[in-house]
Amino acid sequence: MSNQVAIIGGSMTKFGERDAWVRELLAEAGEACLDDAGVTPDDVEHVYVSNMASGEFEGQTGIMNALAHDLGLMPAYSQRIDQTSSSGAAGIYGAWQSVASGASDMTLLVGGEKMTHKDTAGSTEVIASITHPEEYKHGVTLPSFAGMTARLYLDKYDAPRESLAKVAIKNHKNGVDNPKAQFQKEIDIETAMESPIIADPLRLYDFCPVTDGSAALMFCPVDVAEEYADDYVVVSGVGGATDTHVVHERDDPTTMGGVVESGQEAYEMAGLGPDDIDVAELHDMFTILEFLQMEGLDFADEGEAWKHIEDGRTEKDGELPINTSGGLKSKGHPLGASGVAQGYEIYEQLMGEAGPRQVDADTGLACNVGGFGNCVITTIMEAN
Amino acid sequence: MSNQVAIIGGSMTKFGERDAWVRELLAEAGEACLDDAGVTPDDVEHVYVSNMASGEFEGQTGIMNALAHDLGLMPAYSQRIDQTSSSGAAGIYGAWQSVASGASDMTLLVGGEKMTHKDTAGSTEVIASITHPEEYKHGVTLPSFAGMTARLYLDKYDAPRESLAKVAIKNHKNGVDNPKAQFQKEIDIETAMESPIIADPLRLYDFCPVTDGSAALMFCPVDVAEEYADDYVVVSGVGGATDTHVVHERDDPTTMGGVVESGQEAYEMAGLGPDDIDVAELHDMFTILEFLQMEGLDFADEGEAWKHIEDGRTEKDGELPINTSGGLKSKGHPLGASGVAQGYEIYEQLMGEAGPRQVDADTGLACNVGGFGNCVITTIMEAN
Numbered sequence: 001m002s003n004q005v006a007i008i009g010g011s012m013t014k015f016g017e018r019d020a021w022v023r024e025l026l027a028e029a030g031e032a033c034l035d036d037a038g039v040t041p042d043d044v045e046h047v048y049v050s051n052m053a054s055g056e057f058e059g060q061t062g063i064m065n066a067l068a069h070d071l072g073l074m075p076a077y078s079q080r081i082d083q084t085s086s087s088g089a090a091g092i093y094g095a096w097q098s099v100a101s102g103a104s105d106m107t108l109l110v111g112g113e114k115m116t117h118k119d120t121a122g123s124t125e126v127i128a129s130i131t132h133p134e135e136y137k138h139g140v141t142l143p144s145f146a147g148m149t150a151r152l153y154l155d156k157y158d159a160p161r162e163s164l165a166k167v168a169i170k171n172h173k174n175g176v177d178n179p180k181a182q183f184q185k186e187i188d189i190e191t192a193m194e195s196p197i198i199a200d201p202l203r204l205y206d207f208c209p210v211t212d213g214s215a216a217l218m219f220c221p222v223d224v225a226e227e228y229a230d231d232y233v234v235v236s237g238v239g240g241a242t243d244t245h246v247v248h249e250r251d252d253p254t255t256m257g258g259v260v261e262s263g264q265e266a267y268e269m270a271g272l273g274p275d276d277i278d279v280a281e282l283h284d285m286f287t288i289l290e291f292l293q294m295e296g297l298d299f300a301d302e303g304e305a306w307k308h309i310e311d312g313r314t315e316k317d318g319e320l321p322i323n324t325s326g327g328l329k330s331k332g333h334p335l336g337a338s339g340v341a342q343g344y345e346i347y348e349q350l351m352g353e354a355g356p357r358q359v360d361a362d363t364g365l366a367c368n369v370g371g372f373g374n375c376v377i378t379t380i381m382e383a384n
Numbered sequence: 385m386s387n388q389v390a391i392i393g394g395s396m397t398k399f400g401e402r403d404a405w406v407r408e409l410l411a412e413a414g415e416a417c418l419d420d421a422g423v424t425p426d427d428v429e430h431v432y433v434s435n436m437a438s439g440e441f442e443g444q445t446g447i448m449n450a451l452a453h454d455l456g457l458m459p460a461y462s463q464r465i466d467q468t469s470s471s472g473a474a475g476i477y478g479a480w481q482s483v484a485s486g487a488s489d490m491t492l493l494v495g496g497e498k499m500t501h502k503d504t505a506g507s508t509e510v511i512a513s514i515t516h517p518e519e520y521k522h523g524v525t526l527p528s529f530a531g532m533t534a535r536l537y538l539d540k541y542d543a544p545r546e547s548l549a550k551v552a553i554k555n556h557k558n559g560v561d562n563p564k565a566q567f568q569k570e571i572d573i574e575t576a577m578e579s580p581i582i583a584d585p586l587r588l589y590d591f592c593p594v595t596d597g598s599a600a601l602m603f604c605p606v607d608v609a610e611e612y613a614d615d616y617v618v619v620s621g622v623g624g625a626t627d628t629h630v631v632h633e634r635d636d637p638t639t640m641g642g643v644v645e646s647g648q649e650a651y652e653m654a655g656l657g658p659d660d661i662d663v664a665e666l667h668d669m670f671t672i673l674e675f676l677q678m679e680g681l682d683f684a685d686e687g688e689a690w691k692h693i694e695d696g697r698t699e700k701d702g703e704l705p706i707n708t709s710g711g712l713k714s715k716g717h718p719l720g721a722s723g724v725a726q727g728y729e730i731y732e733q734l735m736g737e738a739g740p741r742q743v744d745a746d747t748g749l750a751c752n753v754g755g756f757g758n759c760v761i762t763t764i765m766e767a768n
Contacts, residue, residue: 002386002486046624055440055513062468062514062629065758069516069629075645077624078759079474082464084446090463093487094478101484102386103477103622129439130446132453238487240430240461245446245453261459374449375462 002100006225007233007381008218009037010344013112015213015332016182022054022114023063025214027070029337030110033216034071038228039106041072046104049080050091050111051336056126057114067110077104084130085285086370087111088215088339089240089377095219096235105224111340112214123210127335130371132246140247143207145372146286147199149253153288154201156254157303161201165192166309167287168205168329174316175326177356182211182332206287211332215341222384233350237272237380239265243373258376259296259367266365266378274298277380278361279349280320281342283369284327293367294322297378316359324349324357339368343379350383386484390609391617391765392602393421394728399597399716400566406438406498407447409598411454413721414494417600418455422612423490425456430488433464434475434495435720440510441498451494461488468514469669471495472599472723473624473752473761479603480619489608495724496598507594511719514755516630524631527591529756530670531583533637537672538585540638541687545585549576550693551671552589552713558700559710561740566595566716590671595716599725606768617734621656621764623649627757642760643680643751650749650762658682661764662745663733664704665726667753668711677751678706681762700743708733708741723752727763734767 011032013025020028026049034041049064064078083090088111095109115123128141154161169192175181187205195204225232241261244250250257267273274297282293291305299320300308308314314322325331325345328338346364348354366379395416397409404412410433418425433448448462467474472495479493499507512525538545553576559565571589579588609616625645628634634641651657658681666677675689683704684692692698698706709715709729712722730748732738746767753760 002484053439053445055437055510056445059513060517061437061440061466061510062755062758064467065514065626065629065755066516068626068759074627075625075641077477077646077761078467078626079478079624080466082445082466083448083462093461094463094481097478097481097485097487100386100486101481103481103484126439126445129443130449132450133444240463241459242431242449242452242462243458245449257459262461371446371449374446375452377461 003102003221005096005099005219005235006222007235007347008220008225008228009033010217010347011036012180012215012341012344013213014180015211015334017116018212021058022112023066025114025212026063026067026110026112029214029216030067030071030108033108033218037218039218043106044073044076044108046098046107047073047076047078048091048094048107048109050087050340051080051113052082052084052087053126057118083375084370085335086339086368086375086377087336089368089379091340092343092379093238093240093377096238099219099221105220107219108216109219109340110214110216111337113334113336114212115210115334116212135246142372143199145247146288147202150202150288153254153291159306162189163306163309164206164287165189167284167290168192170315171284171323171327171329174324174357175330178326178331181326181330182209183330202286208285208328208333211334213332213334213337215337215344217340217343217347231351232384233347233381234384235379236382237266237270239269240375240377242375245374247372254292256292256296256373256376258373259293262376262378263297266380270380272380276363277365279324279359279364280322281325281345281366282322283367284323284329285333289369297367321359324359342366342368346381350381387486387605389480389483389603389619390606391619391731392604392609392612393417394601394731395420396564396599396725396728397597398564399595399718401500402596405442406496407450409498409596410447410451410494410496413598413600414451414455414492417492417602421602423602427490428457428460428492430482430491431457431460431462432475432478432491432493434471434724435464435497436466436468436471437510441502467759468754469719470723470752470754470759470761471720473763475724476727476763477622477624477761480622483603483605489604491603492600493603493724494598494600495721497718497720498596499594499718500596519630526756527583529631530672531586534586534672537638537675543690546573547690547693548590548671549573551668551674552576554699555668555707555711555713558708558741559714562710562715565710565714566593567714586670592669592712592717595718597716597718597721599721599728601724601727615735616768617731617765618768619763620766621650621654623653624759624761626759629758631756638676640676640680640757640760642757643677646760646762647681650764654764656764660747661749663708663743663748664706665709665729665750666706667751668707668713669717673753681751705743708743726750726752730765734765
């Protein structure tokens, strides 16, 4: 029987264009997380860094050792965890394992990425290196997959194009209340529907931006958490699963196998189902992904997720608020940070510390998608 | 109480210059490990890839997803673990955590790196990106640290320069019996002592080569191991620790704090001490490191490790054989693979499958050094 794992603190930096290297961003979030958790550097036993590509973006590696140094955590064990765009949740899974296994009684997880100093082509090249070389050589990048999948979804389920725009509108609206979000501005349907085409039928406002930022969470066994705080959050379910690395080999690209499998694992471990979830952060790197995750996680029947954006169920005041943080869409998507920041938003909501974004929630879920669903991690958290 | 963790299979590819990309090398070792363990792809629940820099070396990321795909392991969860030159042992620690925590009942770990297609300057640039930028800008790379540390050690302990050469000679001699080693040739003291100076007093034969290769191990709970095999190996101790990221901040560079701390953790967890170890694989990226690890792990008193190479104690037929595999020195050092390959040698020795390299051993230890001791992982294994 493994340890029950708690989260006793969290933080995130301002997301956006930051005049700081990833090392500085990691230190900023890490320091704030130590403060928030009331944990001293000496008490940290493991420090995990979620980061996809500091070497490719900045020519700097070894950033997990640098972080241990910068925060005075030595001799805490450090490692970097990479699961492409889901590196953040892979870090949550790794930190959970470190505590659940008894290897560490206090694990600091910091996710971060510095991207905006590259131009869009430069960032796209790093991100496209995720994909299968046989697909990539045909020019198929993640936005292309998103466009083709969106077209298929809209056709197959007779969904209006506007429903995708409404995902962006909702998440931008939520982002207005998140001072850490890259964008704090509402957009209207005309702006979304008339923005430049990127990968038909998807337009500029269907895509998350390129972002710098970092986020952190502090993990420990529940019995240790009791020494630090009356209120904390328990990681009650976590699961991860791969799908084909070659996207065109999937029977039905509108079903993300990794979402389905990781969700089932997390639900089973937590002993909960989709109806028990009060708030969720989904990986809206592209608007269409919010629908695919809603369906894969059984928040909506197949082909019906788009109806819930139309009827307001996923709005902040709806029955199942999704992406109260603003999502990747308006909060931004610094690759290694995003999954940690999703976890931080759920943590804040369950702790009642989400300020103007606060919803009524005891149980939350985060879903972080790597590649184009090549690997997905789902996490369920509950207030203690 | 966490699960007791067993290793039920292992493999490594031929190390050296390989006409294959890291993705192919990972698949080669992974496939061989499945065969060796008698495990079918469906039974694998987690797949961890130890790799430092496939993006920097090959412009290809997402290799953990590619491996899950190539071996037909979907929907097994995948992630990449990086701890620079100790990525391999970080993978062992990660795989141990995945099984000990109950997250996975069957974890395939594959470490690999493809390096030789870069020239020496290109490889050095990738590796040097590990170091602190404030040190790196002065031209201090890992070989420079090794040279300065070797000089300090020789002066401080009045050790003969030849003792370092004898580490290389021993490990080359052991490598002759390892068909997977990059070099299978003995060297004599003149060759070592008269080879070109790289970082005074260290010469060419004090350094490991640049290498392509991959190695794999299969982890599961002990009760699951019983279903697969009568004989297996138990990971009875594992510990990891950081030291300063800035090497010049260390009080005494001839003591590697990460070695000492990770060793103590591993010994404590296993309930064993240095006298209980029958065979060890140490991280001889530079000959001087074998001495520093022997002392840090209490195989020798401070300043006396060099005497044991002189008196033959660490030879294959000595009291404590070190680097029976040939070590990084003659086996080669494909960064992400090396720690896994160290574990594989210990596994082979404890299983009695080391052929002409076989020594009498029930308990073994591996020590994998990241950076210049910036993070170190020590693992202890025992025959069941």
